Amino acid sequence: MLNPIRKVIPIQAVDELGTSLYAATPKIYPRSVQGRFAHWRWVLVWLTQLVFYGLPWLEWGQRQAVLFDLGARRFYVFGLVLYPQDLIYLTALLVISALSLFLFTAVAGRLWCGYACPQTVYSEIFMWIERKIEGDRSARMRLDAGEFNLERLVKKWCKHILWLVLAMWTGFTFVGYFTPIKFLGLEFLQTRMTSWEVFWVFFYGFATYGNAGFMREQVCKYMCPYARFQSAMFDADTLIVTYDVKRGEPRGRHTKMAVELRSTGDCIDCSLCVQVCPTGIDIRQGLQYECIGCGACADVCDTVMDKVGSSRGLVRYATQNAIQKGWGSAQIWRRVLRWRVGIYTGVLLALVIGLGVSLALRSPFRVDIVRDRTTLSRITEYGTLQNVYRLQIMNATEHSSDYQVSVRGLYGIELRDKDPIHVEAAQARWVVVHVDVPYGSGETGSHKIWFDIDDPHNGTKVVEASVFLIPR
Amino acid sequence: MSDFVHSFWSHYIAWITLAGILACVVLLWLTSRKKLAGSADNTTGHVWDEDLREMNNPLPLWWVGMFVITIVFALFYLILYPGLGSSEGSLSWTSEKQYQQEVDQANADVAPLYARFDAMAAEQVALDPKARHIGEHLFLNNCAQCHASDARGTKGFPNLTDGDWLYGGSPEQIRTSITQGRQGHMPPMAAAVGAPDDVKNLAHHVLSLSGSPHDSLRAALGKGKFGACAACHGADAKGNQALGAPNLTDKVWLHGWGEEAIVAMVTQGKLNQMPAQEGRLTPSQIHVLSAYVWGLSQPATQKP
Numbered sequence: 001m002l003n004p005i006r007k008v009i010p011i012q013a014v015d016e017l018g019t020s021l022y023a024a025t026p027k028i029y030p031r032s033v034q035g036r037f038a039h040w041r042w043v044l045v046w047l048t049q050l051v052f053y054g055l056p057w058l059e060w061g062q063r064q065a066v067l068f069d070l071g072a073r074r075f076y077v078f079g080l081v082l083y084p085q086d087l088i089y090l091t092a093l094l095v096i097s098a099l100s101l102f103l104f105t106a107v108a109g110r111l112w113c114g115y116a117c118p119q120t121v122y123s124e125i126f127m128w129i130e131r132k133i134e135g136d137r138s139a140r141m142r143l144d145a146g147e148f149n150l151e152r153l154v155k156k157w158c159k160h161i162l163w164l165v166l167a168m169w170t171g172f173t174f175v176g177y178f179t180p181i182k183f184l185g186l187e188f189l190q191t192r193m194t195s196w197e198v199f200w201v202f203f204y205g206f207a208t209y210g211n212a213g214f215m216r217e218q219v220c221k222y223m224c225p226y227a228r229f230q231s232a233m234f235d236a237d238t239l240i241v242t243y244d245v246k247r248g249e250p251r252g253r254h255t256k257m258a259v260e261l262r263s264t265g266d267c268i269d270c271s272l273c274v275q276v277c278p279t280g281i282d283i284r285q286g287l288q289y290e291c292i293g294c295g296a297c298a299d300v301c302d303t304v305m306d307k308v309g310s311s312r313g314l315v316r317y318a319t320q321n322a323i324q325k326g327w328g329s330a331q332i333w334r335r336v337l338r339w340r341v342g343i344y345t346g347v348l349l350a351l352v353i354g355l356g357v358s359l360a361l362r363s364p365f366r367v368d369i370v371r372d373r374t375t376l377s378r379i380t381e382y383g384t385l386q387n388v389y390r391l392q393i394m395n396a397t398e399h400s401s402d403y404q405v406s407v408r409g410l411y412g413i414e415l416r417d418k419d420p421i422h423v424e425a426a427q428a429r430w431v432v433v434h435v436d437v438p439y440g441s442g443e444t445g446s447h448k449i450w451f452d453i454d455d456p457h458n459g460t461k462v463v464e465a466s467v468f469l470i471p472r
Numbered sequence: 473m474s475d476f477v478h479s480f481w482s483h484y485i486a487w488i489t490l491a492g493i494l495a496c497v498v499l500l501w502l503t504s505r506k507k508l509a510g511s512a513d514n515t516t517g518h519v520w521d522e523d524l525r526e527m528n529n530p531l532p533l534w535w536v537g538m539f540v541i542t543i544v545f546a547l548f549y550l551i552l553y554p555g556l557g558s559s560e561g562s563l564s565w566t567s568e569k570q571y572q573q574e575v576d577q578a579n580a581d582v583a584p585l586y587a588r589f590d591a592m593a594a595e596q597v598a599l600d601p602k603a604r605h606i607g608e609h610l611f612l613n614n615c616a617q618c619h620a621s622d623a624r625g626t627k628g629f630p631n632l633t634d635g636d637w638l639y640g641g642s643p644e645q646i647r648t649s650i651t652q653g654r655q656g657h658m659p660p661m662a663a664a665v666g667a668p669d670d671v672k673n674l675a676h677h678v679l680s681l682s683g684s685p686h687d688s689l690r691a692a693l694g695k696g697k698f699g700a701c702a703a704c705h706g707a708d709a710k711g712n713q714a715l716g717a718p719n720l721t722d723k724v725w726l727h728g729w730g731e732e733a734i735v736a737m738v739t740q741g742k743l744n745q746m747p748a749q750e751g752r753l754t755p756s757q758i759h760v761l762s763a764y765v766w767g768l769s770q771p772a773t774q775k776p
Contacts, residue, residue, distance in 0.1 A: 020504075020506075020508075021503050021504065021506055021508065021531060022504055022531050022533050022535070023533065024533045372616070372620050372621050374617060374620055375620040375625070388620050388621050388622050430612060434622060
């Protein structure tokens with residue numbers, strides 16, 4: 001029992017296998033870590049989770065501020081009322097998200113993975129609960145290796161109950177984006193949630209519980225597609241967590257000797273960097289695909305370096321070029337300005353501006369015009385030629401409106417139905433309208449005409465094209 | 473399922489499917505027993521692009537568990553659902569049944585909405601704003617394809633707003649038209665009328681009945697020939713709603729106006745059909761829809 005911890009450093013266990021095609025994955029017991037990067041991770045945990053758990057509770061006028069009403073096919077985002085026809089905005093948002101990831105990754109590696117990804121964030125919260133109940137790494141390992149007793153039973157039960165409560169709350173919050181969350185809470189209290197609501201709460205709750213409690217680094221290593229393809233965005237100037245081999249090697253325990261006379265490098269081989277690693281790798285072996293760039297090893301190494309009196313940064317964020325050529329941070333910063341980064345930034349900026357402008361200029365209502373296909377054209381009792389159209393007016397505002405429709409494009413063309421069309425807030429309505437032209441106002445065939453739809457409420461106007469058929 | 477001409481094909485597919493699943497099991501079993509000779513650096517020895525090496529990392533065991541789950545899932549699926557050749561599966565599930573279930577469910581969901589109207593007379597339903605709203609939607613989805621969105625029809629498809637009815641305009645008669653459909657049949661009558669010139673004369677007589685422009689000489693000559701038409705259209709030419717024979721004395725010309733159109737109708741006849749909606753719509757829906765259609769020609773309901 002001299003040093004039980006060192007015997008089970010997982011990476012070595014994996015290395016020694018390699019004879020079988022399948023292997024049980026050793027459980028990883030990450031040691032808790034304090035430091036700059038851990039601090040930033042907690043800042044992002046708070047930030048992302050305050051938004052996620054808090055947003056559904058915000059009110060906007062008479063409704064939930066952010067609500068995706070799939071049943072009614074209306075999507076409310078603060079002042080915006082979106083229709084399924086506005087899918088392009090979701091597309092733009094996803095493209096922007098993807099490009100932001102490209103940009104962050106090109107500049108600073110797996111920044112998203114290490115700090116903001118839900119997998120990391122929830123694992124961090126779950127590990128915090130685990131630590132509060134079972135203790136830190138060595139205590140947890142002892143608990144798992146020890147005999148099955150009451151203490152272990154109580155601790156495990158407490159942990160799983162807390163995990164499940166948090167996981168179910170997460171599932172509940174998620175469903176709260178699709179069903180008004182206050183109503184959902186009321187339904188829960190009265191035990192009359194619908195079966196689908198229960199299903200999805202449990203589905204997302206179970207996914208949170210499983211991924212953050214058990215799967216953890218396995219998700220990053222074997223499931224996450226982004227983790228795999230982001231290596232395509234890496235280059236020699238991308239910030240990665242690196243071990244400064246020149247400074248560290250040969251590693252070994254420091255003797256009480258002056259630095260100049262020591263035969264060993266700065267690394268004292270304390271193995272703390274391996275113990276804190278959430279994916280169980282040894283960063284000193286260089287960049288590995290398992291590394292999620294969380295900087296835990298850099299944090300812990302800094303505290304060790306402080307203790308032994310060496311300068312910080314034996315394990316640090318640096319680029320491949322910087323480590324090989326011994327660059328300082330100024331040179332690393334200079335290399336941020338490179339083509340790849342410039343192009344990502346440019347495309348990203350263009351898209352963000354495009355989305356912003358498009359949203360700002362978005363018409364508060366939409367119109368769809370469908371010409372009746374059965375009645376090509378008919379002669380009315382007034383001696384005019386008539387075509388029939390169906391107008392769908394989609395009101396994307398929070399107030400009802402009376403839309404004024406007019407038509408142009410042919411000589412003497414006239415809309416027979418002159419009454420304004422009343423559409424309730426956030427509703428769509430189909431109305432049938434008749435368009436007449438005097439006999440002989442155009443040649444036989446199809447003529448392009450335009451409907452002008454005015455919303456007097458806010459002075460906006462939508463122009464929609466259609467055709468008028470004049471028969472032989 | 474009768475998709476196969478011979479039961480051989482059903483067995484052929486079933487056995488290939490089962491053999492495929494079995495092959496997956498065998499593959500998993502064989503690979504789990506296989507041991508690779510471990511190399512010192514834990515690589516397979518393959519090198520690409522000078523320094524790209526393939527690591528020999530074992531798959532995690534939970535992945536094997538997932539693989540087993542998919543196999544078990546496949547077997548259960550094939551037991552429960554159709555998939556093994558022409559096997560129906562123990563649930564005898566079909567997409568058609570599921571569709572019918574969903575339709576029944578949807579009808580049951582809206583039943584309370586219609587319950588109020590079921591108890592009301594059609595004349596009252598026609599005045600109810602909510603029923604009219606529902607009726608409008610039913611009309612646009614089910615009737616507008618032929619009768620046009622504004623119900624004014626087009627050539628061959630009657631105008632439902634003008635108060636002129638082939639089979640009667642009471643809500644009850646409209647309901648029958650919608651439920652059972654209608655078969656309008658004008659037989660070719662040229663042989664009974666006489667020579668082509670007689671038909672032309674008859675056409676002018678028919679035009680004269682509604683005061684439409686006509687050749688009065690020909691009309692007078694054709695008058696005697698109307699006997700052939702009177703059996704259905706009546707001696708006064710006012711039509712017969714029991715047969716769906718149109719009134720010839722008004723200005724409604726469903727299949728076209730003028731000498732040419734009438735001559736064509738008398739010579740060739742016409743078969744016109746309104747399809748039955750029974751089975752497509754529920755009785756409650758037809759009740760609301762017939763009230764709505766009846767209301768279209770009632771001035772009292774057309775004021776908002």
